[in-house]
Each structure stands twice: as C-alpha cells, then as structure tokens.
Amino acid sequence: MSDNGSGGRVFPARPGDPARIGPYRVVGRLGAGGMGTVHAALAPVGTRVAVKVIHPQQAQEPEFRARFRREVDLSSRVSGPYLVPLLAADAEAETPWLATAYVPGPTLNEHVLAHGPLGGASLHALATATARALADVHRAGVVHRDVKPQNVILTPSGPRVLDFGIAHAADGTSVTRTGVMTGTPGWISPEQYRTGAAEPAGDVFAWGALVAYAATGRLPFGAGAPDVVAFRVMSGEPDLDGVPQSLRDVVERALAKDPEDRPSAAEAARECEESLAVQATQVVDAHALPTLAGDVVAAVWDVPVGADPAWHAPAGRSKRRVVGAVVLAAALVGGLAGGAVALMPSGSGGGGH
DSSP states (O other), X not given: OOTTOOSSOOBOOXXXXXXXXXXXXXXXXXXXXXXXXXXXXXXXXXXXEEEEEEOHHHHTOHHHHHHHHHHHHHHHHXXXXXXXXXXXXXXXXXXXXXXXXXXXXOBHHHHHHHHOOOOHHHHHHHHHHHHHHHXXXXXXXXXXXXXXXXXXXXXXXXXXXXXXXXXXXXXXXXXXXXXXXXXXXXXXXXXXXXXXXXXXXXXXXXHHHHHHHHHHSXXXXXXXXXXXXXXXXXXXXXXXXXXXHHHHHHHHHHTOSSGGGSOOHHHHHHHHHHHHHHHHTTTSOGGGOOSSHHXXXXXXXXXXXXXXXXXXXXXXXXXXXOOSOOOOOOOTTTSOOOOSOOOOOGGGTTSOO
C-alpha cells in the first residue's frame, strides 16, 4: 500500500474510523503514515475523494495546528493541470482534516521499481509535466521543497506532482521549525545543504534529479548514508549515463552546483516542451498532433497504471456506485499539514484549467 493512498485499492475501515468527515462519507482506508490516516470517501455528488485525518495527539499541539493552517494556505494558492488541488480542510475541528481529489496510479518510484525506467515520449512527457507543475507552484509564490519520485503520481492521463507538506512561501515565511533540514537526501540542493535556504532553484535541482532517475532508474548522486549522499551532491558530478541527449542539456543545467546557473522551472518546461514535440511526431500522426503542450502530454503518455476498482459505499449505507469525475489522489499521508477551511472551486478538481 502506498503511503500516499494512490493505486485505487480501498482497504476496509477499522474500528473507530469515522463514518463521516465533514461533508464526506467514509467508505474505507487508502493509507496511513506518521501524520495521520487517509480515508477513501465519497463527496455528496458521488465523486471520490481522499481525506486525511490528523493523529489526535498532534491535533493537541498549538505549533502543529499553526503549521497545519500555514500549509493549507500555501496549498490553496497553487493550481495547474499537473498539480493536486486541495478541496477542503478544517483546522478548527477537534481532529483536523483535509481533503483532495483522487485518481488511481502508481508513484514514479513504484513504477520504476516494478517496470524500470521510462523512455521515449513518455519520459519527455514526464519531464515536461513536472517542470510545468513546478512553474505553476513558483508562480504562486510557493516553494515545494520535497520534489522526489514518491511525490509524483503517474495517472492515466499523465504525471501529477503531489504533497505540499513542507512547502513554504517563496518570500521565506514559514512555520517549519528552525534548524530542521527539510527535504529528502539525494533530492536536496547543494545550497540547501550549505545554508538551509529553500528557494525555487532548489526545486529545479530536485527536478533535474527526478528526470535523471526516471530515465535511468538510478539516483544521480547515488544511494547510501545521508552524509555520504550530501557530500556527493555538494562536491561530485551526477551520473547521467542513460539520460537521452534530447534532455541531457537541460538536466545538466538543472543540476548545476550554482543555483544561478540553473534554468527556472518555466524555462525548463519550455525546453522540454520543444523536445516533447519532436518525440510526439514519432508516436502520433503529425496531422493529428495536438497544439497545446498539455494535450501532447496526454496524447503520448503510455504508462500502465493498473486497474481502477470502483468504490462502493459500505454495507448498511447507500450502495450507489461511485460515478462522476475522475479525481486525483493527493499525497495526504506524507504531506500537507493542513489548516483553516480552504476551498478551491470544484471545477479545478483535476488541476486543469
């Protein structure tokens, strides 16, 4: 079971699980992690949602609730076709919760472990979509700070970037505890190791590592003890053997030691879109090729995501089959420290415009 509740499997509710959370009717569990439990639930209109309930002991900590509110505020700022929208949250509930849309699919990490690296047009689609997602995040004045394969889900129509649990405002305001290194070794930029500062350029560095991993199945700075990986990131050169030439230049620049030498996420997205267009002509008839980059991503995307089981209400409640919009799974267990009620328009449920 994926910690972020992706994959479409609904596990039975356990004794003590709520029957309802806010307006959502609980039908089972999707996952559990250090911050809370993710429940499979149905919205009043029948669409599937993933609802994270914070562990009660954390709910009693004023600092945690402050962080919860802050992270929901940041997450409610961002939207885009390759992001996961926050639907609702209640920081004032006795046990705080937050809800996002849901769609099945493995994480990039799960896919690479099971099937190996991506290639061809699908790899270029992933590079394009994830760079575009980060450009949307940065445009909203937010830094993600935890870009890694576990936080990219491969949906039937393309990749989505998940988890704003440790995101913060690009202006530097944050309620993350001072002195605590955020991020995951191997995906943390050299400057963040040196100074602790998290800036948009750090997300771009992690994006470069992400694309290299997707193309090769290897971490570009290797695995091992965190301090060993940190030394390689700050002093060594990335292993990019296997990254196609069409992406090699932009990935190399994204992994530059000096953040000033890296492209912005928007610049990386534009370069990847150009490469994607070339790749797309090899798998889609030129006359039928979409003109919008997002449509090209969907047109060339060829990554197996497995079955999508229907969700049913548990026995004793309404047995109406879940229908309606396909909705997208947020990395709720791993992330978002949620907050005050924050609603996004239902029309943005998939992150598209």
